[in-house]
Amino acid sequence: MSDTETMQVVYRSDYRPPTFWIDHVELEFDLDPHNAIVTTKITVRRNTDQPSRTLELVGEQLKLLSVSVDGVALNDDEYTASSDLLVLNDLPARCEVQTKVAISPVTNKALSGLYQTSGNFCTQCEAVGFRRITYFLDRPDVMARYQVTIRGDKSTCPVMLSNGNRIASQDLGDGRHEVVWEDPHVKPCYLFALVAGNLKCHRGSFTTASGRDVALEIWVEPQNIDKCQHALVSLQKSMKWDEDVFGLEYDLDVYMIVAVNDFNMGAMENKGLNVFNSKYVLASPETATDDDYLLIEAVIAHEYFHNWTGNRVTCRDWFQLTLKEGLTVFRDEQFTADQTSAAVKRIDDVAGLRAGQFAEDSGPMAHPIRPESYISMDNFYTSTVYRKGAQIIRMYHTLLGQDGFRRGMDLYFRRHDGCAVTCDDFRQAMADANDTNFDLFDRWYSQAGTPELFVTSAWDESAGRLTLSMRQSYPDLAGDLPGTKDRKPVPLPIRVGLLDAESGAELSQYNDVLLLETESADFQFEGLDRQPIASVLRDFSAPVRLRMQRSDDELAFLMAHDTDAFNRWDAGQTLATGMLLKMAQQAADGQPLDEPKLFSDAFAKILTDDSVDEAFKALAITLPRESVLGQEMDVIDPDAIHTAREFFRRSVAGSHRDQLTALHQSLAADGPYSNDQQSINRRRLKNVVLAYLVSLDTPETDQIAADQFSGADNMTDQQAALAILANSNAEQRIAALDEFHRRYHGDPLVLDKWFAVQASSSRAGALSEVRRLSGHSGFTIDNPNRVRSLLGVFSVNQSVFHQADGKGYELLGDYVLLIQSGNPQLASRLVSAFNSYRRFDTGRQELMLRQLKRIASEPNLCKDVHEIVQRALKF
Numbered sequence: 073m074s075d076t077e078t079m080q081v082v083y084r085s086d087y088r089p090p091t092f093w094i095d096h097v098e099l100e101f102d103l104d105p106h107n108a109i110v111t112t113k114i115t116v117r118r119n120t121d122q123p124s125r126t127l128e129l130v131g132e133q134l135k136l137l138s139v140s141v142d143g144v145a146l147n148d149d150e151y152t153a154s155s156d157l158l159v160l161n162d163l164p165a166r167c168e169v170q171t172k173v174a175i176s177p178v179t180n181k182a183l184s185g186l187y188q189t190s191g192n193f194c195t196q197c198e199a200v201g202f203r204r205i206t207y208f209l210d211r212p213d214v215m216a217r218y219q220v221t222i223r224g225d226k227s228t229c230p231v232m233l234s235n236g237n238r239i240a241s242q243d244l245g246d247g248r249h250e251v252v253w254e255d256p257h258v259k260p261c262y263l264f265a266l267v268a269g270n271l272k273c274h275r276g277s278f279t280t281a282s283g284r285d286v287a288l289e290i291w292v293e294p295q296n297i298d299k300c301q302h303a304l305v306s307l308q309k310s311m312k313w314d315e316d317v318f319g320l321e322y323d324l325d326v327y328m329i330v331a332v333n334d335f336n337m338g339a340m341e342n343k344g345l346n347v348f349n350s351k352y353v354l355a356s357p358e359t360a361t362d363d364d365y366l367l368i369e370a371v372i373a374h375e376y377f378h379n380w381t382g383n384r385v386t387c388r389d390w391f392q393l394t395l396k397e398g399l400t401v402f403r404d405e406q407f408t409a410d411q412t413s414a415a416v417k418r419i420d421d422v423a424g425l426r427a428g429q430f431a432e433d434s435g436p437m438a439h440p441i442r443p444e445s446y447i448s449m450d451n452f453y454t455s456t457v458y459r460k461g462a463q464i465i466r467m468y469h470t471l472l473g474q475d476g477f478r479r480g481m482d483l484y485f486r487r488h489d490g491c492a493v494t495c496d497d498f499r500q501a502m503a504d505a506n507d508t509n510f511d512l513f514d515r516w517y518s519q520a521g522t523p524e525l526f527v528t529s530a531w532d533e534s535a536g537r538l539t540l541s542m543r544q545s546y547p548d549l550a551g552d553l554p555g556t557k558d559r560k561p562v563p564l565p566i567r568v569g570l571l572d573a574e575s576g577a578e579l580s581q582y583n584d585v586l587l588l589e590t591e592s593a594d595f596q597f598e599g600l601d602r603q604p605i606a607s608v609l610r611d612f613s614a615p616v617r618l619r620m621q622r623s624d625d626e627l628a629f630l631m632a633h634d635t636d637a638f639n640r641w642d643a644g645q646t647l648a649t650g651m652l653l654k655m656a657q658q659a660a661d662g663q664p665l666d667e668p669k670l671f672s673d674a675f676a677k678i679l680t681d682d683s684v685d686e687a688f689k690a691l692a693i694t695l696p697r698e699s700v701l702g703q704e705m706d707v708i709d710p711d712a713i714h715t716a717r718e719f720f721r722r723s724v725a726g727s728h729r730d731q732l733t734a735l736h737q738s739l740a741a742d743g744p745y746s747n748d749q750q751s752i753n754r755r756r757l758k759n760v761v762l763a764y765l766v767s768l769d770t771p772e773t774d775q776i777a778a779d780q781f782s783g784a785d786n787m788t789d790q791q792a793a794l795a796i797l798a799n800s801n802a803e804q805r806i807a808a809l810d811e812f813h814r815r816y817h818g819d820p821l822v823l824d825k826w827f828a829v830q831a832s833s834s835r836a837g838a839l840s841e842v843r844r845l846s847g848h849s850g851f852t853i854d855n856p857n858r859v860r861s862l863l864g865v866f867s868v869n870q871s872v873f874h875q876a877d878g879k880g881y882e883l884l885g886d887y888v889l890l891i892q893s894g895n896p897q898l899a900s901r902l903v904s905a906f907n908s909y910r911r912f913d914t915g916r917q918e919l920m921l922r923q924l925k926r927i928a929s930e931p932n933l934c935k936d937v938h939e940i941v942q943r944a945l946k947f
């Protein structure tokens with residue numbers, strides 16, 4: 073890319089339809105690692121709404137070999153071409169354009185376009201990778217039918233896949249063979265995929281509600297063929313769920329999933345041919361944890377659900393990304409809630425939203441779920457677009473109920489199937505199908521930042537009336553970011569319930585969803601005998617920060633009695649947060665720390681409460697993350713937070729040592745490993761309990777972890793024990809790490825865990841360990857999973873990354889610079905760890921700024937990293 077183009081800003085308001093449409097695409101690939109030849113024939117048709125005789129096709133790093141129109145080779149004066157643009161002048165209203173280009177998959181380290189992974193060919197086109205394969209109108213509103221011919225070496229590429237149906241194949245006689253694929257559905261080019269290499273197939277099938285048989289194929293490297301069954305079952309469950317809940321059936325005869333080791337994201341929903349990070353496919357009890365199993369099911373579901381929300385109905389332009397991602401995340405969240413426990417799933421999701429998205433929404437990368445501009449679209453695959461986007465969809469669902477939401481979805485598909493549309497189109501379909509008006513919801517799409525919801529309650533004894541006064545506002549944001557000025561109130565569905573203050577019983581007639589659409593409003597509850605306790609924002613019904621003054625006793629009451637599991641959990645988190653912040657202040661002032669008595673008592677009660685399952689107990693006794701505590705401080709003090717949280721945990725563990733020891737023992741499996749929900753829940757609680765025990769730092773408690781490590785018959789218990797030991801002073805720590813490495817260094821996904829547990833340790837000297845591990849023979853910057861498991865995990869390990877001498881910042885800076893030239897997407901994820909610099913003391917700010925400036929001054933900085941760093945520096 074030339075320098076001027078590199079940093080061009082794209083604005084949402086600049087959207088114009090294309091000057092030509094493309095109806096049909098014929099692609100021919102002659103595969104070769106260094107010199108793959110791509111021949112493209114496109115049938116183009118002038119867009120009568122945008123009459124122009126000029127067609128501008130974009131490319132990236134392409135070597136043009138020839139170009140012709142309607143079979144006639146063009147002379148040099150009939151077109152202009154560079155490696156990233158091909159301009160054809162004076163085209164007729166309809167014609168066929170043929171181009172031939174050469175590309176080099178083996179040197180493609182960006183993992184965008186056509187690249188090689190573990191010796192196999194693979195593509196990634198979203199968002200703008202297709203232009204690295206051929207000159208094209210690389211934009212999602214250009215939808216075409218595709219036919220793809222692949223020619224490759226029979227020995228290295230016995231398997232050659234693309235979208236749709238395989239319609240022909242032949243031996244070419246010279247050691248090569250050819251396969252032809254045809255996709256009957258129109259699609260944007262970002263959904264194109266090609267995979268070729270030495271792969272084995274795990275097969276299954278699914279019969280749709282209307283009785284069609286669909287072949288299910290999971291393609292993996294030969295050594296992984298025994299690790300595909302869970303992915304297959306997950307796919308079958310997803311297909312059934314989408315039929316049952318949304319009436320949506322699959323629309324091709326084959327659904328293929330390919331697992332690859334080198335991948336920038338989780339997975340990709342290419343039509344009929346999903347490409348997955350192998351982390352979200354491969355599982356066996358010996359190598360994958362319960363969390364891995366759950367994630368695999370969720371990602372398989374997510375990509376499957378994209379077939380309707382994303383592929384059949386796609387985005388008009390990339391600013392509309394949340395149209396498909398927010399909606400599809402919402403759908404996968406509902407799916408997981410139905411498969412497991414709705415309460416636990418909701419708590420997990422909100423904890424993730426608060427840790428990641430809330431932080432993003434208050435820093436230099438704050439943007440509306442529908443951004444206004446970008447330099448690199450890859451930088452906007454964010455937790456705001458995905459996770460906050462899903463919360464916005466969830467609010468329609470809360471207001472309309474499942475039936476109303478379904479009516480809206482049905483109308484959305486009736487109106488827009490086969491089209492590329494906008495977030496406004498979705499909102500309109502939801503409103504029209506329910507004879508309602510969602511105009512105010514537009515603000516959720518155009519405003520950035522997390523609203524604060526202030527709630528006070530007033531009790532009128534003589535009238536028997538409780539009044540909840542609510543007010544919403546946005547906290548000020550530094551910088552001059554789009555969507556942060558003149559913000560207006562947003563519609564907030566607020567689920568509320570009342571509890572009897574004496575018995576703790578639910579006063580069920582008062583359950584309601586209140587709608588706050590203005591800056592403030594009062595809501596009244598009449599006919600009460602005595603003052604109740606209000607449970608507000610149940611189920612986290614809107615993505616806001618709830619600000620409600622409550623006494624610790626009231627929080628402890630809600631933690632014990634709320635019938636809404638989310639708020640029961642949240643009361644405990646709020647209680648712990650208040651106590652922890654006070655302790656952090658004491659630690660910073662060099663004062664003795666208070667004992668967390670109130671929490672400690674509630675803790676013991678939760679553990680013996682038979683009305684909740686083990687997974688909920690595990691969540692209820694897990695303390696807020698250090699980064700979430702940091703968000704509540706004016707100036708984040710990572711050391712004080714760490715000291716306070718460690719002290720808190722040790723103190724609670726010390727008060728209940730015998731109970732915890734007995735509980736850990738009773739939760740140990742009495743039979744062989746099982747994967748049923750109850751066994752999973754028990755392991756989850758057992759391992760949170762183990763962390764409490766080992767925090768006591770005694771030889772006896774260390775031994776419990778060491779025994780669990782060596783006796784485990786599954787990765788969940790083994791990995792948990794290892795992570796706990798890696799974070800401890802236990803004398804068994806090194807031996808366990810060595811043993812784990814000896815056993816698993818040949819399995820990349822398990823080796824990732826070995827790096828990750830050490831990168832998440834906060835023991836003294838953890839930072840120099842991370843530095844040392846970056847020089848380990850198993851570490852490589854060419855594999856994104858490996859980079860994320862060491863450097864990604866370390867960069868969110870607050871007390872270690874923010875070590876006061878700045879050595880953590882330096883380490884990250886070194887690697888951002890090393891990685892950015894090869895893999896911009898990966899480097900730009902890493903560099904985002906500096907986005908919070910304004911939230912720290914001046915010493916740390918200086919040190920982080922030094923790294924940002926050092927990176928900014930790199931002469932050949934990629935545009936992805938450039939965009940993040942410039943936003944940070946201007947904030």
Ligand code: TRP
Nearest residue numbers: 198199336337338339340341453
């Ligand atoms: N559409 C994918 C998903 O959310 C995301 C994705 C996969 C992606 N690979 C990517 C986005 C590469 C940008 C770049 O399911």
Ligand code: ZN
Nearest residue numbers: 374378397400
């Ligand atoms: Zn997605």
